[in-house]
Amino acid sequence: MALHPKKKVEIVVERSRAGAVIETLERLGARGYTVVPSVAGKGQHRGATGGDWAVLDVYQHVMIIAVVDPAVAERITESCAALLENYSGIVTLSDVEVVRAQYF
């Protein structure tokens, strides 16, 4: 079976910034994305988040995953520094292979 090389962009970001991140992903050429609506953890910027913070969006984080062409991935990572200024977040990029290339 033929597999097609792509880049996976994973962005963990506080919920209040998720809308702006998704808008940017789509504007820069991502044709789809997946959102994990609630993730918990700990970082330098905000300390421990998720879990106990039930009713407060400020302390809730989401993970946004987009699988895209390498050129699009580059545009996305370039725009992330400005996009996440003053927000807590993690941006990672990894190599993946997809089965159905026509969807990405």
Added chain:
Amino acid sequence: MSEIVDLGLMNLTSPMILCFALGVAAALAKSDLHVPETLGRGMSIYLMLAIGFKGGHAVITGDAGVGEVVPALLVAILLSFLMPPIAYAALRAFARIDRIDAGAIAAHYGSVSVVTFVTAVQFLEIQGIPFEGYLVAMMALMETPAIISGLILARAGGASGAGARAASDGGAGGVGGRLGLSGELLREIFLNASVVLLIGGFLIGSASGARGMDAVAPLVRDLFNGVLCLFLLDMGLLAARRLSGAGALDWRLVVFALVMPPVGALFGLGAAAALGLSLGGAALLAVLAASASYIAVPAAMRLALPEANPGIYVTLSLVITFPFNVLVGIPLYFACARLVGFA
């Protein structure tokens, strides 16, 4: 004086406050007790819709005329808009924090806490003290103006690079652009969950009248106290698990979070006197003016003022001011209202 102590004790032994205390105790003892996020959100949706509905029902079945309600609503908007400058001045002069953080905190203290209000309503109902139903509508209108007011304080004049950046993000010109009022932010300010539920519930409660209440009373009236108990248990867990955050704050900010509520309550009582409210109404308006938002305003501030530190404003309003108001403030403001002659 003994009356204030009696009221305080009565408040502290109500099931709602005991549930809050249980949450605090469980969190401090490092229990694994945990209220699932979806349940917490579900309960807050229920509480806001139900209190809106009850308020609308009370207005339509009560005898308050338009001449009474409209001035009250205008005063609510004014109060919410004018409280932040007072808080801001205190924060700048006393706590010596920068303009951005001061504006963000001030917005929280001008806005209101629905749960504090609802807890105060139960405090009155246990004693059989009536209040004007339109207080609920006043609360709904007090959520938003403070956000705008706080943004003006944070951005106006000294709006430097940060303000300009937010403006270009928002893509809007004029005053709105200067304040960074993007479409997303405007939706968050005017159409956030609590505004929609409170005003929506109020309109449904008033449109459906006495028959409407008969139809849904088992949900919006009978279950109310029990759900509030559970919700306050969750709030107790939440506040106590963040206590360590309060320890990291400058002591002047902590003093502000304890002094600002009674100061706000005084303004609330003044406004209540101008409106000629009853004892119950005056106590509730004092509670509204004393309370600080910790759900709606933080969400708006993350969009509008990302440079402001949520570790400060959430901690102050949720971990210090909210418990203070619920444990001490409500009976205190009620006693003051009675002391100065409201009946």
